[in-house]
Amino acid sequence: MKRIYMDHSATTPVDSLVVDAMLPFFSEIFGNASSLHSFGTEAAEALSLARKQVADAIGALPEEIIFTSGGTESDNLAIRGVVPFNEGKKHIITSVIEHPAVLNTCSFLESLGHEVTYVPVDVDGIIDVKVLEESIRKNTAIISVMHANNEVGTIQPIEEISGIAKEHNIYFHTDAVQSVGKIPVNVDDLGVDMLSISSHKIHGPKGVGALYVRNGTNISPIVFGGNHEKGMRSGTENVSGIVGFGKAMELAAERLSEDSVHMTRMRDSLISRVFDTISDVRLNGHPSKRLPNNVNMSFKYAEGESMLMLLDMQGVAVSTGSACSSKSLKASHVLSALRIEDEFIHGSLRMSLGRENTMDDIDHMVDALQETITKLRAMSPLADR
Amino acid sequence: MKRIYMDHSATTPVDSLVVDAMLPFFSEIFGNASSLHSFGTEAAEALSLARKQVADAIGALPEEIIFTSGGTESDNLAIRGVVPFNEGKKHIITSVIEHPAVLNTCSFLESLGHEVTYVPVDVDGIIDVKVLEESIRKNTAIISVMHANNEVGTIQPIEEISGIAKEHNIYFHTDAVQSVGKIPVNVDDLGVDMLSISSHKIHGPKGVGALYVRNGTNISPIVFGGNHEKGMRSGTENVSGIVGFGKAMELAAERLSEDSVHMTRMRDSLISRVFDTISDVRLNGHPSKRLPNNVNMSFKYAEGESMLMLLDMQGVAVSTGSACSSKSLKASHVLSALRIEDEFIHGSLRMSLGRENTMDDIDHMVDALQETITKLRAMSPLADR
Amino acid sequence: MKFPYTEKVLEHFKNPRNVGKLENPDGKGLEGSPACGDMVAVYLQVNPDTQVIEDIKFESYGCASNIATASIITELAKGKTIEEAKKISWQEATEELGGLPPVKAHCSVLAVEGLRAAIRDYEEKHGLVSEQEPTTVDVIRSRLKHVMNPMAGL
Ligand SMILES: Cc1ncc(COP(=O)(O)O)c(C=O)c1O
Ligand SMILES: Cc1ncc(COP(=O)(O)O)c(C=O)c1O
Ligand code: FES
Ligand code: FES
Numbered sequence: 001m002k003r004i005y006m007d008h009s010a011t012t013p014v015d016s017l018v019v020d021a022m023l024p025f026f027s028e029i030f031g032n033a034s035s036l037h038s039f040g041t042e043a044a045e046a047l048s049l050a051r052k053q054v055a056d057a058i059g060a061l062p063e064e065i066i067f068t069s070g071g072t073e074s075d076n077l078a079i080r081g082v083v084p085f086n087e088g089k090k091h092i093i094t095s096v097i098e099h100p101a102v103l104n105t106c107s108f109l110e111s112l113g114h115e116v117t118y119v120p121v122d123v124d125g126i127i128d129v130k131v132l133e134e135s136i137r138k139n140t141a142i143i144s145v146m147h148a149n150n151e152v153g154t155i156q157p158i159e160e161i162s163g164i165a166k167e168h169n170i171y172f173h174t175d176a177v178q179s180v181g182k183i184p185v186n187v188d189d190l191g192v193d194m195l196s197i198s199s200h201k202i203h204g205p206k207g208v209g210a211l212y213v214r215n216g217t218n219i220s221p222i223v224f225g226g227n228h229e230k231g232m233r234s235g236t237e238n239v240s241g242i243v244g245f246g247k248a249m250e251l252a253a254e255r256l257s258e259d260s261v262h263m264t265r266m267r268d269s270l271i272s273r274v275f276d277t278i279s280d281v282r283l284n285g286h287p288s289k290r291l292p293n294n295v296n297m298s299f300k301y302a303e304g305e306s307m308l309m310l311l312d313m314q315g316v317a318v319s320t321g322s323a324c325s326s327k328s329l330k331a332s333h334v335l336s337a338l339r340i341e342d343e344f345i346h347g348s349l350r351m352s353l354g355r356e357n358t359m360d361d362i363d364h365m366v367d368a369l370q371e372t373i374t375k376l377r378a379m380s381p382l383a384d385r
Numbered sequence: 386m387k388r389i390y391m392d393h394s395a396t397t398p399v400d401s402l403v404v405d406a407m408l409p410f411f412s413e414i415f416g417n418a419s420s421l422h423s424f425g426t427e428a429a430e431a432l433s434l435a436r437k438q439v440a441d442a443i444g445a446l447p448e449e450i451i452f453t454s455g456g457t458e459s460d461n462l463a464i465r466g467v468v469p470f471n472e473g474k475k476h477i478i479t480s481v482i483e484h485p486a487v488l489n490t491c492s493f494l495e496s497l498g499h500e501v502t503y504v505p506v507d508v509d510g511i512i513d514v515k516v517l518e519e520s521i522r523k524n525t526a527i528i529s530v531m532h533a534n535n536e537v538g539t540i541q542p543i544e545e546i547s548g549i550a551k552e553h554n555i556y557f558h559t560d561a562v563q564s565v566g567k568i569p570v571n572v573d574d575l576g577v578d579m580l581s582i583s584s585h586k587i588h589g590p591k592g593v594g595a596l597y598v599r600n601g602t603n604i605s606p607i608v609f610g611g612n613h614e615k616g617m618r619s620g621t622e623n624v625s626g627i628v629g630f631g632k633a634m635e636l637a638a639e640r641l642s643e644d645s646v647h648m649t650r651m652r653d654s655l656i657s658r659v660f661d662t663i664s665d666v667r668l669n670g671h672p673s674k675r676l677p678n679n680v681n682m683s684f685k686y687a688e689g690e691s692m693l694m695l696l697d698m699q700g701v702a703v704s705t706g707s708a709c710s711s712k713s714l715k716a717s718h719v720l721s722a723l724r725i726e727d728e729f730i731h732g733s734l735r736m737s738l739g740r741e742n743t744m745d746d747i748d749h750m751v752d753a754l755q756e757t758i759t760k761l762r763a764m765s766p767l768a769d770r
Numbered sequence: 771m772k773f774p775y776t777e778k779v780l781e782h783f784k785n786p787r788n789v790g791k792l793e794n795p796d797g798k799g800l801e802g803s804p805a806c807g808d809m810v811a812v813y814l815q816v817n818p819d820t821q822v823i824e825d826i827k828f829e830s831y832g833c834a835s836n837i838a839t840a841s842i843i844t845e846l847a848k849g850k851t852i853e854e855a856k857k858i859s860w861q862e863a864t865e866e867l868g869g870l871p872p873v874k875a876h877c878s879v880l881a882v883e884g885l886r887a888a889i890r891d892y893e894e895k896h897g898l899v900s901e902q903e904p905t906t907v908d909v910i911r912s913r914l915k916h917v918m919n920p921m922a923g924l
């Protein structure tokens with residue numbers, strides 16, 4: 001059976017060029033980058049190159065890149081890192097649709113006595129900028145709003161928000177884990193002070209990521225030890241992982257326009273063909289301010305986990321925001337924040353595309369989806385037949 | 386030129402069996418272990434196997450293993466993790482010769498108002514157990530003492546210390562980053578509540594490690610997000626890295642007796658031949674309670690960085706505790722704690738062996754060392770000639 | 771070979787010029803750096819008529835850049851008069867080597883101080899100065915102050 005992977009927002013296969021770049025760094029160029037001998041300096045040089053690749057891809061300087069163990073740690077570092085430098089400032093602003101890496105970091109800080117404003121979004125998932133601006137206080141330390149949402153793909157007006165933050169002299173962080181490689185991400189154009197990236201979302205290896213920290217932004221570390229990464233992130237550097245991440249960032253930047261055109265074509269074709277062939281369906285998220293690779297749709301009278309599993313049996317991998325599938329039995333906080341009716345949340349599917357998907361995959365997906373929906377609706381007590 | 390790597394305490398080459406185990410997990414079995422579809426469940430199964438491999442190697446249960454990004458994070462998690470569960474308990478006991486991952490975590494906690502007792506060691510590097518016991522207070526939350534030291538290889542009486550901790554009902558953590566794969570490490574025999582491991586020190590990939598947490602030990606996380614690792618360590622799991630780590634742990638356990646006999650032979654031969662052929666030399670650390678792969682010696686009238694570089698030019702990679710080479714110009718805190726005279730600290734070299742070293746390498750090392758010391762002493766204003 | 775050093779530093783480290791002692795030196799200096807514990811000794815042979823340094827040797831107990839900076843200092847000083855040699859600065863020595871890592875700047879200072887100590891010794895022996903300031907740890911520290919904090923590193 002042909003297997004089709006359409007869950008690129010969860011993770012991506014590592015590009016073969018990335019694997020090739022990594023391979024020498026396991027058993028040949030294996031030194032510890034802190035070591036003084038040539039095994040060490042070879043490793044340190046590889047890190048420098050990767051740092052430049054990452055920096056170049058987002059218009060930053062190499063010294064503004066801190067390597068981390070992934071997007072989650074980057075988000076933690078950005079938000080918790082500014083807190084100690086803002087003793088009196090105990091207020092944080094974020095949005096209701098952030099990734100758990102941001103939301104749970106915020107609740108941790110709440111448990112320590114910080115105050116957090118969670119700004120709402122409209123039905124398409126766009127943050128309410130007016131409310132955001134109004135919630136700024138004298139003691140606001142940081143604003144963190146994601147560039148693009150991982151579930152519905154909605155792209156936020158980051159330039160506008162960063163402008164507001166700058167006006168009020170507040171640090172601004174964006175989680176760009178989902179946007180890198182899909183839409184342009186340039187730290188100056190976006191006007192951000194900090195920006196999170198994760199390697200495994202852009203065809204790089206898992207377990208590595210970066211936080212961009214604009215020169216002059218004061219943060220303190222959240223992991224303590226041998227003072228790697230200029231003291232901002234201790235722990236022996238994951239050289240092979242970072243090398244792969246660097247290569248993946250270089251490829252993401254090089255292929256951005258080609259990839260995004262390709263993904264947009266597949267995305268739009270998938271959406272219109274689903275609308276054409278399946279009834280009682282809706283598109284979740286913004287119709288146009290949307291990642292080129294995100295299709296999030298809801299099907300009435302069909303439940304998410306069942307759809308996902310039937311699709312998987314046909315070789316197609318997708319994800320769902322339904323309560324039945326998540327390990328916590330909690331429906332997606334993002335779909336709820338978009339005020340999508342429960343019955344639609346219950347039948348939501350996210351199909352997230354990648355550069356290796358083809359139009360054939362879209363055909364296959366549409367067929368599989370039709371079969372799945374038909375089968376499930378046939379046994380639903382609710383469907384009008 | 387033949388290159389000989391004798392800096393295995395810094396990091397190790399990844400074993401080819403480990404690389405083979407990892408390879409399918411980049412581009413074939415690449416799913417996110419949290420995903421429900423088969424790409425995800427395949428990844429989750431791989432994690433389960435690795436968790437079992439790690440647990441088995443140290444006599445633990447799989448559910449007692451938390452995967453982290455490495456030894457540094459494991460140390461941070463162990464010590465900072467118990468603090469929130471011990472509200473009134475603001476006292477920590479550790480030793481003066483711990484790795485910076487422990488020492489700097491402790492200073493961070495001191496900056497938050499915790500109190501830390503740093504127990505001294507004797508001239509061989511063995512912790513003063515009497516002082517340790519006397520420094521226990523009503524509000525002691527945790528004792529953290531490393532199993533074996535990374536610089537001088539001294540092995541601590543962990544069973545004795547853990548017995549004391551148990552008597553006083555205090556959590557006990559040990560950093561076993563250097564001991565795993567070199568001497569037996571069994572969590573029950575050692576009697577520890579928590580134990581840190583790092584993959585890249587045992588021929589596994591960098592950027593992955595584990596914290597063993599005995600069932601019933603309450604800790605809270607230090608990285609927040611999607612509640613991976615049962616909420617104890619958020620962030621998409623580094624599947625390929627963890628698979629490699631699991632394999633490396635399995636190999637370390639399987640090969641323990643063979644490897645340690647081989648390393649002990651090389652170690653003892655290296656030490657005795659250096660003593661036989663070079664004057665004004667001393668062995669640092671304990672003569673017998675010492676890791677099988679650690680040789681730390683000091684040479685009068687020869688400076689560490691110069692030795693290291695001349696050796697590197699002869700293809701041999703080692704490390705030094707001299708102040709001139711470290712990026713901070715600070716001499717080794719471990720050698721200082723052992724009360725070694727400055728002139729010996731200044732000329733210290735650590736030669737740490739690995740399973741792939743051979744007796745030929747030892748021959749080569751001794752020759753290179755003789756040449757190096759002769760050359761440097763010839764230009765020293767201090768050497769008696 | 772990929773150290774944080776320039777080719778020239780590595781070359782001088784591998785093949786240091788003017789290593790050794792002079793039997794009956796006209797001037798001799800021994801300096802130590804409290805920053806790292808390294809030491810350098812400099813020996814001078816000076817033409818009493820022209821004040822030209824005709825021969826110079828050094829010994830080093832120190833890091834690679836200590837050896838390289840001492841080596842380059844002897845090359846720079848040889849053939850110069852005492853007055854000219856006094857003006858050789860650590861920046862000049864560093865530049866001559868194509869630069870040093872920031873954390874190693876003090877090595878160059880140490881080499882220059884070694885040379886200057888030898889010159890002071892010569893001047894004192896030959897009645898060219900009236901008093902000599904003893905080189906205490908404090909004096910060295912104050913000299914190093916503009917380069918780094920000797921105790922904490924950079
Ligand atoms: C928007 C967003 N932020 C953060 C993360 C966390 O990144 P990582 O999986 O590398 O920890 C993810 C993905 O899981 C994400 O989609
Ligand atoms: C004793 C000890 N603990 C902790 C660490 C840190 O482990 P890692 O390099 O995986 O962060 C090391 C090695 O650097 C070590 O030797
Ligand atoms: S009926 Fe099974 S999770 Fe809802
Ligand atoms: S002279 Fe001490 S580090 Fe160079």
